[in-house]
Amino acid sequence: MSDALANQPAESETLRTFDEYLLASISLDEKRVAACYDEPFMYVSAERSAAVAARADAQAFLRPGFKALQEAGYTKTEFPVLRSQSVGTGLAVVSGAGVRYANDGTQLATFGVTHIWRKRPEGWRLAVTTVHDPKRPLALPQGM
DSSP, X not given: OOGGGGGSHHHHHHHHHHHHHHHHHHTTOHHHHHTTXXXXXXXXXXXXEEEEOSHHHHHHHHHHHHHHHHHTTEEEEEEEEEEEEEEETTEEEEEEEEEEEETTSOEEXXXXXXXXXXXXXXXXXXXXXXXXXXXXXXXXXXXX
């Protein structure tokens, strides 16, 4: 997490939660990732949209993508560009550009992602994920 992003408590807390979500995603464990989702959860890309009502549905939604990543030799995702901003009490946006890598260090994919996080009694939960052009993350300020 960038120190510049950690200036505000909501941004800092949301980015810590994002880091936990990223570690869960790298593990390719759909149960662990689905635990990060709000209920319901919404996924949006240019190719498709999906609304996932419950965690069991989220696990089923994640399974094919995780299987494809395993078959491609996926090992990690890094975010060289990542910004966060609170957009009101209990809501935050995290936007950035990610790179997926294979075991041998080659790039599998680059992508942009914008998440809307929602504060719940049990902690921050991912409510909406939008996958987009990696050159177009939201121009959020880097700290306040």
